[in-house]
Amino acid sequence: MLHEGNHPSFDKLFLKTIIAITREPDCLPIRSEVPDGLRKRPLASPDQEFSLNCRKETPGERAFVAAMWFFFVIFLVDAAHSESLVQPLECRLQKLRTLMKDHQIQAYIVPSTDDHKTEFVPAPEKRREFISGFTGSTGNAVVTTTEALLWTDSRYYLQALRELPPSWKLVTMENSSSIDEWLQKNMKKGDAVAVDPKKMLAGTFKEYSSTLNNSGISFIAMEDNLIDRIWTDRPTYNEGNIFIHALEFAGEPYERKLQRLRKKMRDLKSDLLVAAKLDEIAWLLNLRGHDGEHTPTFVSYVVVRNRSATLYTDTNKVPPEVVDHLRKPGAEVEVSPYDNFWSDWKKDVQTHKKIFVPESANYQIYSRVPADKMIFKKSPLLDMKALKNPVEVSASRRAHIKDAVALCKLYYQMEREVPDGAHWDEIKATEILAFYRSQQKDNLGSSFPSIVAYGKNGASPHYIPTPETNLTIGTSAPVTLDTGGQYLDGTIDTTRVWHFGTPTPFQKQVYTALLQGVADLATTVFPQGSPAKLFDFVIRRPLLKLGLTFGHGTTHGTGLFLEVHEDYNGTFFENFIGSQEPGYYKRDDFGMRLENLVVVVPSAVQNDDNRDRLMTFSPLTLVPYESKLIDRELMDQSQVNWVNNYHNDVRKLVGDEMIKQRLHILYKWLIEKTNPI
Numbered sequence: 001m002l003h004e005g006n007h008p009s010f011d012k013l014f015l016k017t018i019i020a021i022t023r024e025p026d027c028l029p030i031r032s033e034v035p036d037g038l039r040k041r042p043l044a045s046p047d048q049e050f051s052l053n054c055r056k057e058t059p060g061e062r063a064f065v066a067a068m069w070f071f072f073v074i075f076l077v078d079a080a081h082s083e084s085l086v087q088p089l090e091c092r093l094q095k096l097r098t099l100m101k102d103h104q105i106q107a108y109i110v111p112s113t114d115d116h117k118t119e120f121v122p123a124p125e126k127r128r129e130f131i132s133g134f135t136g137s138t139g140n141a142v143v144t145t146t147e148a149l150l151w152t153d154s155r156y157y158l159q160a161l162r163e164l165p166p167s168w169k170l171v172t173m174e175n176s177s178s179i180d181e182w183l184q185k186n187m188k189k190g191d192a193v194a195v196d197p198k199k200m201l202a203g204t205f206k207e208y209s210s211t212l213n214n215s216g217i218s219f220i221a222m223e224d225n226l227i228d229r230i231w232t233d234r235p236t237y238n239e240g241n242i243f244i245h246a247l248e249f250a251g252e253p254y255e256r257k258l259q260r261l262r263k264k265m266r267d268l269k270s271d272l273l274v275a276a277k278l279d280e281i282a283w284l285l286n287l288r289g290h291d292g293e294h295t296p297t298f299v300s301y302v303v304v305r306n307r308s309a310t311l312y313t314d315t316n317k318v319p320p321e322v323v324d325h326l327r328k329p330g331a332e333v334e335v336s337p338y339d340n341f342w343s344d345w346k347k348d349v350q351t352h353k354k355i356f357v358p359e360s361a362n363y364q365i366y367s368r369v370p371a372d373k374m375i376f377k378k379s380p381l382l383d384m385k386a387l388k389n390p391v392e393v394s395a396s397r398r399a400h401i402k403d404a405v406a407l408c409k410l411y412y413q414m415e416r417e418v419p420d421g422a423h424w425d426e427i428k429a430t431e432i433l434a435f436y437r438s439q440q441k442d443n444l445g446s447s448f449p450s451i452v453a454y455g456k457n458g459a460s461p462h463y464i465p466t467p468e469t470n471l472t473i474g475t476s477a478p479v480t481l482d483t484g485g486q487y488l489d490g491t492i493d494t495t496r497v498w499h500f501g502t503p504t505p506f507q508k509q510v511y512t513a514l515l516q517g518v519a520d521l522a523t524t525v526f527p528q529g530s531p532a533k534l535f536d537f538v539i540r541r542p543l544l545k546l547g548l549t550f551g552h553g554t555t556h557g558t559g560l561f562l563e564v565h566e567d568y569n570g571t572f573f574e575n576f577i578g579s580q581e582p583g584y585y586k587r588d589d590f591g592m593r594l595e596n597l598v599v600v601v602p603s604a605v606q607n608d609d610n611r612d613r614l615m616t617f618s619p620l621t622l623v624p625y626e627s628k629l630i631d632r633e634l635m636d637q638s639q640v641n642w643v644n645n646y647h648n649d650v651r652k653l654v655g656d657e658m659i660k661q662r663l664h665i666l667y668k669w670l671i672e673k674t675n676p677i
């Protein structure tokens with residue numbers, strides 16, 4: 001799945017619509033003249049909406065209000081009628097503003113993330129969605145006494161326009177100011193802006209604080225979270241115990257990882273370190289959990305001292321075998337309740353000399369440490385985790401083979417049924433694919449919300465089907481599927497484009513250019529440690545020759561049964577696992593993207609001066625391309641060879657697995673799909 005990354009030319013495409021829509025008047029209920037069908041607010045069930053209790057109602061009133069709500073939904077009444085109804089999102093906004101007034105603050109920031117810099121936050125952490133209605137994975141909200149604004153990146157513009165209520169404004173690249181700059185311009189001297197310091201990274205907090213301070217605006221770390229005060233029926237975390245991620249997948253015992261971490265602490269002369277990012281904690285301790293959405297993490301902190309370490313987490317979710325697992329001699333990790341972290345941190349900070357606070361920690365952790373004791377740097381765990389060991393790489397290869405079987409099952413079935421007129425829609429494809437994945441060994445769901453986009457829906461790179469947008473999949477347009485499973489042995493992220501009818505020459509041209517970019521990049525030889533951004537041009541070049549471009553990044557790191565978007569240091573080193581993904585999006589028409597996960601391996605090419613080792617990429621993803629979308633005449637011989645070799649690998653590795661799973665008909669289909677082009 002594509003990661004964030006704005007691209008100016010891409011943003012221009014969206015601008016006209018966005019400007020038209022951001023000019024709507026504030027605080028009016030939804031009216032029937034929805035512009036171009038772009039704004040479709042999800043209408044939740046009346047029960048859910050009224051459980052908010054904007055004011056205390058008697059049962060009679062409640063029935064009356066419910067009836068009014070029904071009336072509203074059926075007839076989409078105009079503004080005059082609906083003034084008596086307080087829409088849930090408007091109501092939440094009003095309540096927030098009341099609290100802001102009580103606290104004497106003029107602006108409140110609602111970040112997208114939780115206390116641990118999580119990308120896909122689980123239900124109880126979706127505060128920004130609760131207040132704004134916007135469901136995307138990235139986007140911070142700001143509420144002032146008169147305005148409500150959402151910042152997100154270009155992947156989410158169309159979705160934000162659809163989901164935000166009329167009183168909210170989307171801030172786009174064109175506005176090009178960051179939140180702190182906007183606040184600096186729009187707030188007055190003496191105003192106060194507040195944020196929950198656990199929901200903002202230390203670095204961001206300091207930046208905002210200094211920008212605002214320059215204009216005489218105070219920036220307040222308000223530990224009392226105002227959204228939690230309004231959100232009376234906040235959901236709870238998933239059930240499910242923490243479990244051990246076996247050595248056959250992890251490849252290195254946790255005691256060794258802890259030992260290596262302590263060595264790094266010694267090198268930095270640090271006697272206390274806190275880990276706050278959930279994937280770093282899960283990786284360090286070879287543990288996984290069920291708290292995360294699409295990511296098998298558990299809510300926790302880890303504090304490492306010279307001779308002891310503590311895991312702070314929900315102790316009800318720690319079974320005896322996990323307590324035992326954490327008792328390896330010399331690497332004992334004590335388990336303590338999550339809420340004890342803050343009081344213990346205060347004591348630890350007092351009794352230690354040099355304290356390592358990673359850049360991924362929230363501001364509240366940082367703010368508890370005196371400056372003379374602070375080491376504030378990138379977490380040592382970031383590079384340690386990104387550097388996969390050989391066991392992890394082979395585990396990931398196995399996971400990709402299984403996932404390819406699931407994806408091929410869907411491909412085969414749709415290829416058979418769609419042209420015959422059987423009903424398929426985007427949501428059905430998502431559900432059937434999830435089912436096929438669940439049949440594979442060690443599958444634990446999906447690694448991100450599935451992107452299944454038919455025809456014009458594909459023009460929005462990050463489109464996720466909903467009942468309101470769901471299209472029937474037919475034979476007149478391409479369908480893009482950007483999906484992935486979570487397996488004990490690996491995290492998957494694959495994008496393929498299928499067409500069940502006859503593609504247009506332009507669609508073939510685009511698909512071929514994407515594939516050429518993939519092939520060119522896959523065969524690139526480079527010195528170990530090369531910066532990833534150097535490679536971006538290689539993958540874009542075939543499209544640029546057609547005068548086409550796209551607005552998102554082309555690579556991201558990926559974890560091992562962890563985050564689909566994993567942080568890394570921006571260079572390519574041996575055993576790095578990440579994506580390669582060019583795309584093209586034609587507004588109101590179609591979109592296409594091709595994505596493989598690859599691993600960096602030594603190249604067969606020798607470096608003549610023996611200095612830097614030469615590396616290349618080896619694909620982990622093993623799913624056939626669509627030959628009907630390939631125009632072979634446009635490709636050069638080395639690109640054709642790459643595709644044929646790739647298909648050969650798919651046939652051998654995935655084919656063997658199909659036979660093992662007794663999928664003989666599917667195997668025959670795979671042989672056809674992987675014939676030389």
Ligand SMILES: *[C@@H]1O[C@H](CO)[C@@H](O)[C@H](O)[C@H]1NC(C)=O
Pocket residue numbers: 019022023149169170171172174175
């Ligand atoms: C963003 O820019 C557009 C066009 O200049 C403007 O209409 C809109 O109000 C701006 N939005 C915000 C939040 O400033």
Ligand SMILES: *[C@@H]1O[C@H](CO)[C@@H](O)[C@H](O)[C@H]1NC(C)=O
Pocket residue numbers: 213216217218219
């Ligand atoms: C700005 O920073 C200075 C120095 O830390 C502090 O004294 C002052 O109160 C701050 N101003 C505001 C508005 O927060």
Ligand SMILES: *[C@@H]1O[C@H](CO)[C@@H](O)[C@H](O)[C@H]1NC(C)=O
Pocket residue numbers: 265266267269270271306
């Ligand atoms: C803990 O480690 C630090 C830094 O490595 C060192 O300076 C200190 O003496 C150690 N403390 C103890 C009690 O071993």
Ligand SMILES: *[C@@H]1O[C@H](CO)[C@@H](O)[C@H](O)[C@H]1NC(C)=O
Pocket residue numbers: 383384386387569571573
């Ligand atoms: C990036 O991380 C890798 C893997 O840990 C490491 O080998 C390399 O030295 C790091 N490079 C930089 C520039 O930090």
Ligand SMILES: *[C@@H]1O[C@H](CO)[C@@H](O)[C@H](O)[C@H]1NC(C)=O
Pocket residue numbers: 425426427428466467468470471472
């Ligand atoms: C998706 O759309 C199709 C056709 O418009 C419809 O039949 C199907 O019920 C929809 N599915 C959902 C879950 O809304």
